[in-house]
Amino acid sequence: QSALTQPASVSGSPGQSITISCTGTSSDVGGYNYVSWYQQHPGKAPKLIIYDVSYRPSGVPDRFSGSKSGNTASLTISGLQADDEADYYCYSYAGSYTFLVFGGGTKLTVL
Amino acid sequence: EVQLVESGGGLVQPGRSLTLSCIASGFTFGDYVIMWVRQAPGKGLEWVGFIRNRAYGGTIEYAASVKGRFTISRDDSNSIAYLQMNSLKTEDTAVYYCTRGVNYDFWSGLHYWGQGTLVSVSS
Numbered sequence: 216q217s218a219l220t221q222p223a224s225v226s227g228s229p230g231q232s233i234t235i236s237c238t239g240t241s242s243d244v245g246g247y248n249y250v251s252w253y254q255q256h257p258g259k260a261p262k263l264i265i266y267d268v269s270y271r272p273s274g275v276p277d278r279f280s281g282s283k284s285g286n287t288a289s290l291t292i293s294g295l296q297a298d299d300e301a302d303y304y305c306y307s308y309a310g311s312y313t314f315l316v317f318g319g320g321t322k323l324t325v326l
Numbered sequence: 327e328v329q330l331v332e333s334g335g336g337l338v339q340p341g342r343s344l345t346l347s348c349i350a351s352g353f354t355f356g357d358y359v360i361m362w363v364r365q366a367p368g369k370g371l372e373w374v375g376f377i378r379n380r381a382y383g384g385t386i387e388y389a390a391s392v393k394g395r396f397t398i399s400r401d402d403s404n405s406i407a408y409l410q411m412n413s414l415k416t417e418d419t420a421v422y423y424c425t426r427g428v429n430y431d432f433w434s435g436l437h438y439w440g441q442g443t444l445v446s447v448s449s
Contacts, residue, residue: 218370251428251435253371260372260442266428266435302372309431314387315432320370 219305219318223303227293232293237305238286241302242274243316245286249308252281252290265290291300292323328438330424335443346443348400348407348424355404358382359431362409364420365442374422377407392418393421399405414447421445 227233237244237252244250245253250268253261263272265281268288280291288307292299305318334346348360361376375388377398386398397410407424421442430432 241341247433249433253436260423260439261436262439263435263437264430266437272428272437294434306371306435315373317371319375 219316220308221305221318221321222301223319224322224324226326227292227295228326229295229297230315231295232291233295234292235290235303235305235325237288237290237307237314237318239288239307239309240286242286242313243307243309244283246310247308248283250281250283250288252279253304253306255304256299256300261304270298278324295325297325299323328426330426330438330440331421332424332440332443335422335445337446337448339449340414340416340447343410344413344414344445345411346409346410346422346424346445348440350405350407350424352428353426355400355405357430358426360398360400360407361425361432361436362407363423363425363429363436363439364396364418365423366417366420369420372420374409376432381430385403410411411445414445416447419447 252265255261268283269281278293301323309316329351331349338344362374375398377386397411399408424440425436425443426438428437
């Protein structure tokens, strides 16, 4: 199964906002409201930060927000902090044959 | 508190076998789908396979890259999931994570992750 398409890298300065895109197809991102996002610091397990397109698990700051338009989902981080520097992955449910697909990951650098 | 703890990783020669375990606590294990996800060194996340909960018959699905070589099972009475890996290849080298979803299935996303266990396949 093909990975969802994410930019390889994005960067921003402390306090700024950035957006990471995640592009799929009508068979995954566009077909279901089941997009989630993960933050992964080096050497650590991924952490869920957004599920069902735009919902935040308990404990995740509201600086993190998610949205979707058509076949593209987006993660926006506002008020960038140094600790936001990490890899970010998107994930979408893809139906009862493909099941799920991950994005290739985006490295966020906080300048 | 939900916890997932993997074990069983290590160095193994190509063609050999290895079995990973995932011990769960803090929730009713049998009610949830358990998914295995791996990450090769310096690479992204890749789903390996998952085993459905008892409500859905405990059926299992595998990614194409491991189908026919890997077997997932579960012991609901002891809250343990297993990943048996046969005919290992060098490209199976990765950190393997045991995960549980936000809800009973995996559709909404993977909320809980173990710490991961490293499998290195090399001669």
